[in-house]
Amino acid sequence: MEIKVIVGDIIKTKADAIIVPFFEGMEHPEGDTAAIDKALDGAISQLISQDEIKGKLNEITIIHSLGKLPAARVVVVGLGKQQSLSQDKVSGVVAEACRFLRQKGVNSIATVAQGAGISGINLESAVRAVTEGALLGVYSFRRHITKEAEYGEIKELAIVGTDGTKLPRLEQACYEGKVLAEATNLARDMVNEPANHMTPSNMAEIAANLAESYRLELSIFEQEKMQELGMGGLLGVSQGSRQLPKLIILHYKGDDSTQLNVALVGKGVTFDSGGISIKPSERMGEMKGDMAGGAAVMAAISAIARLKPKINVAAIIPATENLPDGNALKPGDVLTAMNGKTIEIISTDAEGRLILADALSYTNKLDAKHIIDVATLTGACQIALGTLCTGAFGNNQELINKVIAAGNEAGEPIWQMPMYEEYKEQNKSDVADIKNVGGRSAGAITAAQFLAEFVGDTPWVHLDIAGTSESEKERAYLVKGATGVPVRTLVNLVLSLAKS
Numbered sequence: 001m002e003i004k005v006i007v008g009d010i011i012k013t014k015a016d017a018i019i020v021p022f023f024e025g026m027e028h029p030e031g032d033t034a035a036i037d038k039a040l041d042g043a044i045s046q047l048i049s050q051d052e053i054k055g056k057l058n059e060i061t062i063i064h065s066l067g068k069l070p071a072a073r074v075v076v077v078g079l080g081k082q083q084s085l086s087q088d089k090v091s092g093v094v095a096e097a098c099r100f101l102r103q104k105g106v107n108s109i110a111t112v113a114q115g116a117g118i119s120g121i122n123l124e125s126a127v128r129a130v131t132e133g134a135l136l137g138v139y140s141f142r143r144h145i146t147k148e149a150e151y152g153e154i155k156e157l158a159i160v161g162t163d164g165t166k167l168p169r170l171e172q173a174c175y176e177g178k179v180l181a182e183a184t185n186l187a188r189d190m191v192n193e194p195a196n197h198m199t200p201s202n203m204a205e206i207a208a209n210l211a212e213s214y215r216l217e218l219s220i221f222e223q224e225k226m227q228e229l230g231m232g233g234l235l236g237v238s239q240g241s242r243q244l245p246k247l248i249i250l251h252y253k254g255d256d257s258t259q260l261n262v263a264l265v266g267k268g269v270t271f272d273s274g275g276i277s278i279k280p281s282e283r284m285g286e287m288k289g290d291m292a293g294g295a296a297v298m299a300a301i302s303a304i305a306r307l308k309p310k311i312n313v314a315a316i317i318p319a320t321e322n323l324p325d326g327n328a329l330k331p332g333d334v335l336t337a338m339n340g341k342t343i344e345i346i347s348t349d350a351e352g353r354l355i356l357a358d359a360l361s362y363t364n365k366l367d368a369k370h371i372i373d374v375a376t377l378t379g380a381c382q383i384a385l386g387t388l389c390t391g392a393f394g395n396n397q398e399l400i401n402k403v404i405a406a407g408n409e410a411g412e413p414i415w416q417m418p419m420y421e422e423y424k425e426q427n428k429s430d431v432a433d434i435k436n437v438g439g440r441s442a443g444a445i446t447a448a449q450f451l452a453e454f455v456g457d458t459p460w461v462h463l464d465i466a467g468t469s470e471s472e473k474e475r476a477y478l479v480k481g482a483t484g485v486p487v488r489t490l491v492n493l494v495l496s497l498a499k500s
Contacts, residue, residue, distance in 0.1 A: 021033060135182065136478075207248045220247070230337075245319060252312065254308060260367060262369070265363055277347040341454070343429075391467075423442055
C-alpha cells in the first residue's frame with residue numbers, strides 16, 4: 001500500500017472510500033464529518049439519531065455517497081471517548097477500517113488525520129499513527145499459500161490536510177510511521193516463517209541483506225570463532241542440531257564517537273523442541289517463533305538505520321536450533337559460558353538463557369552504555385502477565401523507566417517485574433556456579449536473575465515477550481500470528497536516547 005500526505009479538502013477528494021471520525025457521546029457531527037454529513041443531506045446525523053452511529057471505539061459504519069461526493073463510500077469510524085483517545089487507539093481504528101474496506105474490494109482510501117488536536121495528539125503524531133495503523137492492520141503472511149487471496153490489496157491511502165505549510169513535517173511523520181510499520185512487518189515475516197525456511201543460516205542471510213540495504217556493519221561468528229571465545233552455552237544448545245549456529249552482529253554508526261550507546265540482544269532459537277527435555281507434541285509447531293527476540297532486534301536496527309539518529313547501536317543475535325539427538329545437551333551436564341561461569345543443566349528446555357548468556361557476555365565486552373535483551377524466554381511470564389504486557393526486568397531503574405515509556409508511546413505495554421536479590425538463591429547449584437532452572441515458582445524472575453549474571457554492572461533491561469510475540473486473533477492493528485512486538489518500542493527508545 002502506498003501512503004502519502006496531500007493538501008486538499010476531504011469532501012472534494014476522489015477515492016473509493018473516505019474515512020471520517022465520530023466520538024462517543026457527541027450528539028451531532030463536527031468538523032470534516034459535519035461537512036460530509038451536509039453533502040450527504042444529513043445521512044450521518046440521521047444514523048446518529050437512530051443510534052446506528054454511537055462513536056464507540058472501532059465502530060465502523062459505511063454509507064454510499066450515490067454520486068453526492070467524489071468518493072464512492074463514506075466510512076464513519078468510532079474513536080471512543082475524546083478524553084481517552086491515544087495514538088495507539090487511532091492506529092487501531094485505522095487498521096480495523098482498512099481491513100473492513102479491503103473486504104469490500106476498495107483500492108483507494110482517503111482519510112483525515114484521525115485524532116489530531118484531541119487529547120494532546122498533534123498533527124504529526126496523528127499522521128504517524130494513521131500510517132502505522134494502516135500498514136500494520138492489512139499485514140498478511142501468504143508466502144507458502146498457492147491459492148489466490150480472497151480479497152485484493154488496497155493500493156493507496158491518502159492522508160488529507162488543509163495547511164500546505166505543514167506538508168514537509170507531515171511527510172516526515174508519514175515516513176517515520178512507514179519505517180516503523182515496515183520494520184514491524186519484517187519481524188512478523190521472520191517469525192511467521194516455518195522453521196525449515198528460517199534456520200540460523202537464513203537469519204544470517206537476512207542480516208546480510210539488511211546490512212547491504214541500510215549500510216550496516218555485519219559480522220557473523222561461526223562455530224570455530226565461538227569455540228575460540230569459549231561460548232559454551234550457544235555451542236552446547238546447538239550440538240543436537242545439524243543446523244550450524246550463528247552469532248549475528250549488526251552495527252549502526254550514527255555518531256562519530258567510538259562509544260556503543262545501545263546494544264540490542266535478541267534470542268534466536270529458530271526451532272525449540274525442548275531438546276532432550278522434549279516438549280509435548282501439541283502446539284510444538286509454534287516453537288518456530290522462538291526466535292522472535294532476534295527478529296525484533298534485527299528489524300529494529302534496520303528501522304534505526306533508515307531514521308538516522310546520531311547514536312551508535314548494535315544488534316546481537318545468537319541463532320540456533322534446540323533439537324534432541326545422540327550428541328545433544330543432557331540434563332546434568334555442566335557448560336562454561338564465555339565469561340567463565342559454569343552452568344549446571346537442569347532442563348535442556350531452558351536453552352534461551354544459555355545462548356543469551358554467551359551473547360550478553362560478548363556484548364559486555366563491547367562496553368555498551370545500555371543493554372536491552374529481548375526473548376520469548378519463559379512460559380511463566382505469559383502466565384503472570386497474559387498476552388497484553390511484556391515483562392521488564394533490569395538492574396537500572398532509569399533505563400527501565402525509559403523502556404516502559406517507549407513501550408507506552410508505541411502502544412506496546414510493558415510491566416516491570418521484581419528483581420530482589422533473594423530470588424538468586426533459587427539458581428544456586430551444588431555442582432556449578434549456577435543452574436539454568438530455579439524451579440517452578442517465580443520462573444520468569446529467576447530466568448532474568450540468571451541473565452543478570454552475564455551483564456556485569458552495565459545498565460540492562462530484559463524484555464520477556466513470551467506472551468506478546470504472537471496473537472491468536474485479530475485485534476486493532478494486530479493480526480493473527482506474529483505481532484512484531486517490541487520493534488517499535490526499541491526504535492522509540494533509541495530515538496529518545498539519541499535526543500538526550
